[in-house]
Amino acid sequence: MVFNSISFLLFFTVVFFIYWIPLKKHTKAQNVFLLAASYFFYGYADWKMLPLLIIATLVFFYLGIGIKRSKSEKTASWLTVLGVVLGVGLLLYFKYLDFFILSFAHLFESMGFQTNWHTFNIIMPLGVSFFTFKLISYVIEIHREEIDPTNNVVDFATYIAFFPCILSGPIDRPGFISQLQQKREFDYNQAVDGLRQILWGLFMKLVVADNCAKYVDQVFSSYMSQSGSTLLWAAILCSFQMYADFSGYSDMAIGVGKLLGLRITRNFKFPFFALNMAEFWRRWHISLTTWLTDYVFTPLNFRFRHWRKTGMILAIVINMVLVGLWHGANWTYVLFGLYHGLLFVPLILSGAFLKKNQLRTNSIGLPVLKDFLRMLLTFALVTFGVIIFRAASIGQAWEYVRGIGDRSLFSIPWLKDRHFYIPLVLSILAFLIVEWIQKDKEHALDLRGIKSPVLKNLIYVVLIVALFWFGGHAETFIYFQF
Amino acid sequence: MKKFVCQFGVRVIIVIVIAIAVDYVISAGLRKTDIRKYSTWNDIYKGGLDADLLVIGASNAWSGFNTYIMDSALHLNSYNLGFDGHNIDYYIVRYNTYRRFNAKPKVVLINTLFSGTLDVSAHPQYEREQFFPFVNDKELMSQVAEAKNLGWKERYLPLVRYFGYREEIENGVLAFFGKKDFLDGGMHKGFRGNDYAWDEETLSKDTLISISINTEAVLQLNSFSKQLIDDGIQVFFVKSPIYYPLRSKFENIEQTDSVFNAIANKYDITILDYYFSRISMDSAYFYNPGHLNIRGSEEFTLELCHDLDSIWNHLRLLAQ
Numbered sequence: 001m002v003f004n005s006i007s008f009l010l011f012f013t014v015v016f017f018i019y020w021i022p023l024k025k026h027t028k029a030q031n032v033f034l035l036a037a038s039y040f041f042y043g044y045a046d047w048k049m050l051p052l053l054i055i056a057t058l059v060f061f062y063l064g065i066g067i068k069r070s071k072s073e074k075t076a077s078w079l080t081v082l083g084v085v086l087g088v089g090l091l092l093y094f095k096y097l098d099f100f101i102l103s104f105a106h107l108f109e110s111m112g113f114q115t116n117w118h119t120f121n122i123i124m125p126l127g128v129s130f131f132t133f134k135l136i137s138y139v140i141e142i143h144r145e146e147i148d149p150t151n152n153v154v155d156f157a158t159y160i161a162f163f164p165c166i167l168s169g170p171i172d173r174p175g176f177i178s179q180l181q182q183k184r185e186f187d188y189n190q191a192v193d194g195l196r197q198i199l200w201g202l203f204m205k206l207v208v209a210d211n212c213a214k215y216v217d218q219v220f221s222s223y224m225s226q227s228g229s230t231l232l233w234a235a236i237l238c239s240f241q242m243y244a245d246f247s248g249y250s251d252m253a254i255g256v257g258k259l260l261g262l263r264i265t266r267n268f269k270f271p272f273f274a275l276n277m278a279e280f281w282r283r284w285h286i287s288l289t290t291w292l293t294d295y296v297f298t299p300l301n302f303r304f305r306h307w308r309k310t311g312m313i314l315a316i317v318i319n320m321v322l323v324g325l326w327h328g329a330n331w332t333y334v335l336f337g338l339y340h341g342l343l344f345v346p347l348i349l350s351g352a353f354l355k356k357n358q359l360r361t362n363s364i365g366l367p368v369l370k371d372f373l374r375m376l377l378t379f380a381l382v383t384f385g386v387i388i389f390r391a392a393s394i395g396q397a398w399e400y401v402r403g404i405g406d407r408s409l410f411s412i413p414w415l416k417d418r419h420f421y422i423p424l425v426l427s428i429l430a431f432l433i434v435e436w437i438q439k440d441k442e443h444a445l446d447l448r449g450i451k452s453p454v455l456k457n458l459i460y461v462v463l464i465v466a467l468f469w470f471g472g473h474a475e476t477f478i479y480f481q482f
Numbered sequence: 483m484k485k486f487v488c489q490f491g492v493r494v495i496i497v498i499v500i501a502i503a504v505d506y507v508i509s510a511g512l513r514k515t516d517i518r519k520y521s522t523w524n525d526i527y528k529g530g531l532d533a534d535l536l537v538i539g540a541s542n543a544w545s546g547f548n549t550y551i552m553d554s555a556l557h558l559n560s561y562n563l564g565f566d567g568h569n570i571d572y573y574i575v576r577y578n579t580y581r582r583f584n585a586k587p588k589v590v591l592i593n594t595l596f597s598g599t600l601d602v603s604a605h606p607q608y609e610r611e612q613f614f615p616f617v618n619d620k621e622l623m624s625q626v627a628e629a630k631n632l633g634w635k636e637r638y639l640p641l642v643r644y645f646g647y648r649e650e651i652e653n654g655v656l657a658f659f660g661k662k663d664f665l666d667g668g669m670h671k672g673f674r675g676n677d678y679a680w681d682e683e684t685l686s687k688d689t690l691i692s693i694s695i696n697t698e699a700v701l702q703l704n705s706f707s708k709q710l711i712d713d714g715i716q717v718f719f720v721k722s723p724i725y726y727p728l729r730s731k732f733e734n735i736e737q738t739d740s741v742f743n744a745i746a747n748k749y750d751i752t753i754l755d756y757y758f759s760r761i762s763m764d765s766a767y768f769y770n771p772g773h774l775n776i777r778g779s780e781e782f783t784l785e786l787c788h789d790l791d792s793i794w795n796h797l798r799l800l801a802q
Contacts, residue, residue, distance in 0.1 A: 006635050006639065006642065021483075024483075186483045188483075188485055188486050191486050192486065210646075419648065419649070419652070460493075468504075468644075468645065468651075469651060470648065471646055472646050
């Protein structure tokens with residue numbers, strides 16, 4: 001049941017009216033209902049793994065209480081370590097065990113040893129990368145005394161399983177629980193803003209991402225026979241696809257949260273306007289990068305502080321490799337993370353790593369040439385990383401890059417037909433222009449500054465027509481696989 | 483809350499009204515076109531085809547049985563119901579729909595080539611959009627639903643069914659407003675001659691092809707044959723030409739032959755076999771090993787008509 005499906009529309013309509021009409025004045029009942037709806041949503045996608053989610057939730061709920069009530073710091077630390085080990089263990093088992101077995105088997109076989117190891121064909125629970133990070137951050141923050149554990153199991157379970165975020169994030173922090181404990185009033189402006197954000201998310205997913213996917217999938221599956229220019233164009237479209245797919249999902253999740261009176265953490269901040277890679281990662285998949293910054297990079301950086309810049313480089317490389325590995329069990333993800341980690345090296349050495357950049361615009365509101373070129377360079381670096389990310393293996397990524405470097409790079413790329421590429425290019429240009437105009441706003445379709453109802457309705461009509469006319473009909477999201 | 487629900491509700495109602503209107507425009511437009519996918523359905527629904535001879539089968543029938551030649555050589559009114567990419571269950575759906583709007587044929591040729599006739603639809607989603615303009619036909623829809631093609635979204639939600647089908651939207655709207663100049667699918671009474679470049683990809687594969695024999699499909703072919711015979715229709719099974727090296731790629735062609743032979747014997751149906759005809763020996767008659775090109779369809783149909791004529795003359799002599 002994905003956001004862009006009729007079944008979700010029906011599901012959410014029922015949830016919305018029950019939540020706001022009979023349960024309006026009963027916060028606890030609202031939470032119980034949200035939890036039931038979330039478990040239904042998760043079970044609808046993957047009912048076999050629902051018991052795992054419930055058991056993991058209960059274990060961490062009691063761990064949280066145990067950490068708080070521990071009489072000694074040592075016990076609290078042990079319980080926290082237990083929580084982290086359980087959380088990481090869940091991930092390792094479901095996501096990485098087969099990968100490690102295969103990798104070690106290959107390693108030993110390449111050294112001449114005979115192995116008859118077999119994989120377990122483990123089925124990965126949907127959303128495991130997202131909910132385990134929530135579980136881990138809960139016990140760490142309690143141990144750091146940044147939050148108090150909740151005594152209400154429903155609130156905690158709702159935070160973990162909250163249906164807009166369970167399958168693909170954003171990864172909210174335990175502070176979200178406090179929202180669940182407060183009385184919620186229906187806020188007209190927030191709800192309208194939520195609907196707008198959903199509309200924009202649908203546009204990004206169905207118009208931009210799904211149309212890019214049609215081209216990208218075709219080229220990546222036949223990359224050996226494509227010209228360099230076609231491969232380059234497909235790589236560029238793949239960057240747009242990745243962004244539009246995931247940010248579109250995040251926008252819809254945040255919009256759904258707003259309709260329920262809940263604020264979900266922001267996940268993207270117009271990353272294609274970043275002036276360097278450090279800034280790119282401050283704008284891309286923010287909930288994951290801040291999570292890893294808080295729980296991996298910062299402690300490592302502190303531990304390596306005596307090595308100064310070398311220590312910081314080491315910490316960032318480890319952090320970025322984990323970012324890559326978080327996406328899945330494949331060496332391409334490890335390489336992707338390593339590549340991004342290494343891109344930080346010149347920034348750390350030059351001191352630009354921590355520097356906040358301010359986009360400079362000229363008199364007509366466009367970026368100044370220098371900033372524009374920096375944005376282009378950042379985009380090019382991101383696109384190169386996307387090739388590694390998207391490829392099925394490192395060998396394929398290498399062949400793909402070699403293909404781009406071919407002499408046919410300067411030929412005219414294959415573009416499918418004009419019925420395809422004209423709307424595609426127009427939709428990409430449209431989203432870039434809208435994002436540029438709205439770059440200081442909370443999301444691209446934040447229309448709170450526009451007074452004219454005619455203009456607002458016109459924007460809705462244009463988006464709905466685009467959705468209908470140019471929309472694809474894929475019923476999945478890239479980040480579901482993670 | 484009330485304000486939100488009212489304002490949102492009004493917009494939703496406007497969108498629904500527009501959706502119904504646009505859906506009507508697209509569907510009505512597509513019902514006027516000659517685009518390959520819709521041409522045969524549109525002919526069927528218009529009625530008055532009243533063919534003496536009907537061809538039934540998949541893409542091999544559609545591109546192989548030349549209706550220009552059948553009409554002129556046999557001096558009768560023929561129509562080709564060949565259904566690209568579909569199997570026996572859908573041949574029957576199309577035939578039953580044909581019969582609701584058109585008179586009973588005298589002769590039916592069932593093209594028994596390939597697996598389509600002995601398997602229920604392997605790809606029920608293939609070109610499913612061809613049914614969208616006809617979702618209001620309950621009888622057709624009940625049969626299509628049985629063949630697991632359209633879901634409730636496509637059947638009951640206006641416009642949502644066309645979501646993502648850009649070509650259908652554009653063609654439907656243009657056709658509705660009379661801009662039909664580019665909508666000629668080159669169809670003639672269900673037949674379209676194809677002149678594509680020769681493609682022998684199937685032959686280059688080393689693996690053998692196993693023709694799926696589905697019990698349900700065999701039962702359907704059996705009861706369909708009986709239905710036609712009981713209706714007083716003369717039925718022929720036709721094994722239209724395939725490029726001869728392809729035949730050796732099928733690992734169980736004898737098994738399929740025995741199924742057809744059993745049904746043919748049961749209902750006294752004549753089998754016309756062109757697997758070893760001179761056409762099958764020459765790739766110049768094909769655009770791929772399984773499909774005749776326009777030249778092949780002409781040669782094959784002439785040969786078929788000659789054979790049918792001989793059989794009918796023979797029967798006439800016997801009757802005298």
